[in-house]
Amino acid sequence: MASPSHHRRSPRPDRHAARRTGRRVPVVALIAVAAVALVVSLVVAFRPDGAGDDGSNTVRPVAGAPVTPAVRPTASASASPKPSTSGTPSPTADGTASPSATPSSAPSSTKPSAERAAPAARAASGSAPKAGRIRPGTSYRGVATAYVIGDGNGSCSYGPTSDRMTAAMNTTDYETSKACGAYVSVRAASGASITVRITNECPAPCAPGQLDLSHEAFSKLAPLSTGRISITWRLLSPAMSDTISIRYKVGSSQYWCGVQAIGHRNPLARLEVRANGSWVALPRTSYNYFLSEHGRGCGGTIRLTDIYGQQLTVAGIGIRPDAVQSTRVQFARH
Incomplete structure (x- = not known):
């Protein structure tokens, strides 16, 4: 083991000077090095950490790898815990629940957050979600x-x-x-x-x-x-025994048609026709016909929707201009 005095290289010894002084420099140097090595060996052998054993119980870090000290909790960490993200769910803009990292001081509701975010549904018997200006229950x-x-x-x-x-x-x-x-x-x-x-x-x-x-x-x-x-x-929404009828406008064909519903108990909100596997809502005119300008769905299945959201599907109504054809169906009373 090198001593601190060997950090610098010593100049080569002058053999002629040794003869002049009568001392044997190499022998003295060897004795000094041997003594230092013996002292170091004794110190290492009797270290309290057991470094003098075979090394099987000693973990040495790999050269260049950082040594991570053991983590011990401190008083400040235990006194001020970070907020948990598993707290009470809070409603988001779309009504779904998401974890909240900040606890709320407001009392929590027993209803699910999605239900709190959504408006209460109106009773089907009294509501008319598809009504226009004229609404039921209003004078x-x-x-x-x-x-x-x-x-x-x-x-x-x-x-x-x-x-x-x-x-x-x-x-x-x-x-x-x-x-x-x-x-x-x-x-x-x-x-x-x-x-x-x-x-x-x-x-x-x-x-x-x-x-x-x-x-x-x-x-x-x-x-x-x-x-x-x-x-x-x-x-x-009166009591009545009549059923709804369908009439195609004069001039209707497979290329253009106007469709009208007659005798419905409740105001009609929408008339749709089936075309290419999907329902197509037809625009309503001021003279109360629903028009298919390009013939889509003309002569096919028809779906009627009243202001309460009730729907009736009617099939088998052919294009017979100006003929009143019965459907044998009627909206329920409200």
Whole structure:
């Protein structure tokens, strides 16, 4: 084992000088080195860590590898633990639950987070998710006037009818024929009431809430000479034995067609046709026909949806322009 004095190389000894002094330099140097080696060996042999054994119980790090000391918990680490990511789930924007790293001080709900994030569903019996301006369970105020209905035909294109208990809806609430076929209960300030079916549109100056009644309907509420009365009215889902019919517009073919539903208990929200394996919703016109401009689905299966979300599927209705064809189905009462 080299001593610190050998870090530098010693100059070569002068043999002539040795003869002059009469000392034997090499022998003395060898004795000194041997003595140092003996002392080092004794120190290593009696180390308390057992380095003097065969080395089987000593772990030595590989040259160049870092030595990682054992980790012991400190007082500061145990006193201030990091927040856990396995805490109470909090709702995200899409309503799903995700772990929250920060505990909340607000009291937790017993409902699942996804349920807390979503609005409560309305009861099916009273809701009309596909309704337009006219909604069930709502009373509307307006005025009633009267007009001569002639053969009973009107903007809804139902054609002549013997039913005289009909009305024309103001343009705002007519809503591009969404009101067509709706049954409404009308009550006058006197307490008299009637039920009419919407078959026509009352343009301006008819105001929102106004109904233009047939003479027959108006006369049951007040004398025709009155001309104008205050009323309230609301949507009905009446009891009836009739079923829905389908009619193709004049000029319809496999290349273009207009489709109409007649006699539905509840207002119609959508009419779809089956084309290339999928349902296609047809746009509705102000004269109450649903048009397929390029013939998609013309003569095929039809699906009807009312404002309550009920759906009826009708097959076997051929393209017979201006012919009223029965479906033998009807929407449920609400």
